[in-house]
Amino acid sequence: MKPPVFEYMAPRTVEETVRVLGAAETAGGAVPLAGGQSLMPLLNRRRVRPSLLVDLNRVADLDTLIVGERTVRIGALTRLRTLEAHGPLRTALPVLHDTVRLVAHPQVRSRATLGGSLCHADPAAELPTLALALGARLRLASAGGARTETADEFFAAGGTSRLPGELLTEVEFPVPEGFRFHFEEIPRHAHGGFPLVGVCVGVRRDAAGTVTHARIAAAGAADHPLRLTEAERALTGRQLGAPDGVARDVLDAATAQASPPSDLHGSGAFRTALLRTALRRAVTTLNGQETA
Ligand SMILES: Cc1cc2nc3c(=O)[nH]c(=O)nc-3n(C[C@H](O)[C@H](O)[C@H](O)COP(=O)(O)OP(=O)(O)OC[C@H]3O[C@@H](n4cnc5c(N)ncnc54)[C@H](O)[C@@H]3O)c2cc1C
Structure with missing residues (x-):
């Protein structure tokens, strides 16, 4: 399909950009265009129908x-x-x-x-x-x-x-001082597309290797990018390398907070299982790295 008809502007400064965005929003809808990798398909499928496309690519x-x-x-x-x-x-x-x-x-x-x-x-x-x-x-x-x-x-x-x-x-x-981060994902294909599930885990540990601070967020685990605060709490105060791997209650806390969607790529239950796998892998990878 072809995109709907729209006006086009290519401002050169932030000031000019927000001025035209503000004016057109009240007049019926302006949409910024950056790399176009998501917006162009949406326009071509007419899922987005702006009155004005504001091209950001000349705003140095x-x-x-x-x-x-x-x-x-x-x-x-x-x-x-x-x-x-x-x-x-x-x-x-x-x-x-x-x-x-x-x-x-x-x-x-x-x-x-x-x-x-x-x-x-x-x-x-x-x-x-x-x-x-x-x-x-x-x-x-x-x-x-x-x-x-x-x-x-x-x-x-x-x-x-x-x-x-x-x-x-x-x-x-x-730039978080003393933290180590790792992003683990389980892709749909070998490489190059949106993941089924992804997890980013960051930990700060003391000299004995006990986690003093944890940051965890997940992709594909809800209808929005999700911070897993309960799993952060469960991981804090622990050693990463428990004899039986990542403690079950850390994984349980993550899945309790998640509500992954079901679609043609996988059911919510399948994604929940993958979330546990991705989280376990991320923590295991971090455990293999030295404390800062
Ligand atoms: C084949 C393919 C594979 C892909 N695989 C992945 C993947 O594995 N993982 C992944 O995360 N993404 C993936 N993407 C999506 C791609 O990364 C996104 O399209 C891209 O991140 C959007 O950035 P963009 O600059 O192209 O934004 P655009 O498409 O130009 O804009 C996207 C939206 O953001 C708005 N916008 C853009 N910039 C601003 C701004 N500065 N202020 C306010 N609003 C703004 C636009 O109005 C629009 O609504 C894939 C895309 C394609 C085509």
């Missing part, structure tokens, strides 16, 4: 990457391929580098953007899950000003907290 201020000591700040228009190829980012936040490489294929990653992935917020997507586990902060701009949301606030059930007329401009990832 959205294509930024600053690696600091405590935080990494990434502009919303930064391509996944850029994240994958950035040496200092890989050193500062290896789990971001490793997780980006799990997303789609190189062709898709050369167009898709961080902001597009977070705003599309597919429940099975890797980067929203990573943003939850890392405790990312999202900067949103509109004609009325700017505000910051935590990833926990942004990924509300069934969508995001982004308001009409708002533009995601930047994502700030803390």
Whole structure:
């Protein structure tokens, strides 16, 4: 199918972008276009019918990457391929580098953007899950000003907290001191598509190897990217390498919080079983790494 008829604008600054987004939202619907890897299929299937398409690709201020000591700040228009190829980012936040490489294929990653992935917020997507586990902060701009949301606030059930007329401009990832993170996924195909289930686990351990802090989030485990706070609590205060592997109550806590969907790729019960497997694998991998 062909997309519906729409107006097209390609602003060059953030200020101009939020002005046209705000004006058109009230006049019947403006949609930002980033890499187009999700939006173009939606337009072609007429699942989205904007009056105005606002192309972000000429807004240079959205294509930024600053690696600091405590935080990494990434502009919303930064391509996944850029994240994958950035040496200092890989050193500062290896789990971001490793997780980006799990997303789609190189062709898709050369167009898709961080902001597009977070705003599309597919429940099975890797980067929203990573943003939850890392405790990312999202900067949103509109004609009325700017505000910051935590990833926990942004990924509300069934969508995001982004308001009409708002533009995601930047994502700030803390560089968590003393933490080790690992993203484990069980893909639908050998590689390159959305996972059936994915889990990102981060732990900080003391000198004796006891977990003092845990961060866990899952993809494909609900109708939105899901932070597994109960499993975090269950993992805290434990050794990762219990004689019988990952403690059953950690897995039980994760599955109690999850409500995976059933679709043609697998039932909810199947995904629940896969969530336990992915979580067990992630914790086992972290256990094989030295404490920081
Ligand atoms: C073959 C294929 C395989 C894929 N496999 C995976 C996979 O394995 N894992 C995965 O996570 N994803 C996968 N994807 C999806 C792909 O990663 C997403 O399409 C991409 O993340 C969306 O980013 P984009 O820049 O293309 O956004 P777009 O498609 O341009 O936009 C997506 C949505 O976000 C909005 N938006 C974009 N930028 C902003 C902004 N700055 N502020 C406000 N709103 C904004 C748009 O209006 C739109 O609603 C796959 C896609 C394809 C085509």
